[in-house]
Amino acid sequence: MTDLKTQADAAHKWWRTLGPIEIEGKTLPGDRAALARLRRCSSPVDAAMEPATAKLFKALGFSTRNDMHLGRAATLAAVLAHVRKEGGGKIALAIGAPPQGKPEDALLKPNRFRALMAARTDDEIMTSFRRVVAMLDRTANVRDLAKLILSWTDDGAGDKARTRFAFEYHGAGLFAPDIDATETTAPEKV
Numbered sequence: 711m712t713d714l715k716t717q718a719d720a721a722h723k724w725w726r727t728l729g730p731i732e733i734e735g736k737t738l739p740g741d742r743a744a745l746a747r748l749r750r751c752s753s754p755v756d757a758a759m760e761p762a763t764a765k766l767f768k769a770l771g772f773s774t775r776n777d778m779h780l781g782r783a784a785t786l787a788a789v790l791a792h793v794r795k796e797g798g799g800k801i802a803l804a805i806g807a808p809p810q811g812k813p814e815d816a817l818l819k820p821n822r823f824r825a826l827m828a829a830r831t832d833d834e835i836m837t838s839f840r841r842v843v844a845m846l847d848r849t850a851n852v853r854d855l856a857k858l859i860l861s862w863t864d865d866g867a868g869d870k871a872r873t874r875f876a877f878e879y880h881g882a883g884l885f886a887p888d889i890d891a892t893e894t895t896a897p898e899k900v
Contacts, residue, residue, distance in 0.1 A: 712770065712771035714857050714860060714861060714867070715857075716771070717770045717771065717856065717857075717860055718852075718853040718854075718856040718857045718860070719853065720766075720769040720770055720771070721766065721769070721770065721786060721790065721852065721853070721856035721860075722852045722853050722856065723769065724762075724765060724766045724769050724790075725790045725793065725852050727740065727741070728740050728741045728742075728744055728745050728762060728791070729745070729794075741762065744760060744761070744762040744791075745791050747760055747762075748760055748762060748763070748787055748788050748790075748791035749788075749791045749792060751788045751791075753832075753833055753836070754781050754784040754785045754788060754832040754833060754836055755784070756788075757784035757785070757787050757788040757836075758780055758781070758783075758784035760787065762787060763783060763784050763787040766783050766786065766787050767779070767780060767783040767784075770783055770786075770860075781832040782832065782859065782860060784832070785832045785835050785836045785839075785859055786856060786859045786860065788836050788840070789836060789839045789840055789843060789855065789859060790852060790855065790856070792840055792843045792844065792848060793843055793848060793849070793850045793852055793855070794848040794849065795848060795849040796849070796850075796851070796852055797846065797849040797850045797851045798851060799851060800851065800854050800878055800883070801842060801846075801850060801851060801854050801855055801858060801875075802874075802875045802876075802878035802879040802883070803878050803879075803881070803883070804817065804846055804850075804851075805817045805818035805823075805842055805845060805846065805879065806818070806878065806879035806880060806881055807879075807880070807881060809881055813880075816879070817845050817846070818841075818842060818845060818879070822838075822841065823879060825838060826838040826839075826841075826842070827872060827875075827876060829862070830863050835859060835862055835863070839855065839858070839859060843855070857871070858871060858875065873886060873887065874886045
């Protein structure tokens with residue numbers, strides 16, 4: 711199986727091929743129809759029926775023998791279709807409370823945060839992360855979003871990913887248990 715960073719890079723490359731592409735001063739439209747269909751999908755099952763999702767599934771290096779991987783690729787495709795512009799920082803920092811702010815000051819309010827942290831099914835994950843992308847004005851770090859969605863309920867990495875996300879949301883990413891210092895970023899100023 712491919713590592714998470716490689717999968718996030720593959721998801722980013724897939725996302726870039728669907729959107730408008732600038733080549734030699736000209737803008738090519740990309741695959742706007744695929745993006746529109748993925749945005750209209752009401753569930754990961756709907757997204758799984760799209761040819762663009764099959765391309766993402768293959769790019770992620772998933773095995774065809776695992777239904778969970780198809781659901782996760784479809785969830786990722788349906789969420790990434792809503793991202794219009796590449797953002798810089800970590801998703802959790804962008805939706806969390808500002809430094810020295812109260813939890814109520816967070817872009818993603820505490821009740822929605824709890825719902826996101828409790829999301830376990832592909833439908834719940836898709837709905838929650840689509841809301842996050844909408845709150846970020848459709849501007850998000852595609853690689854970070856891909857890592858989060860792909861690892862959110864992973865048997866080996868899910869608990870660690872959600873814990874790290876929670877610490878970063880609360881502005882305490884440096885103190886997250888078992889965190890690699892090279893992956894930590896300073897809070898963004900919004």
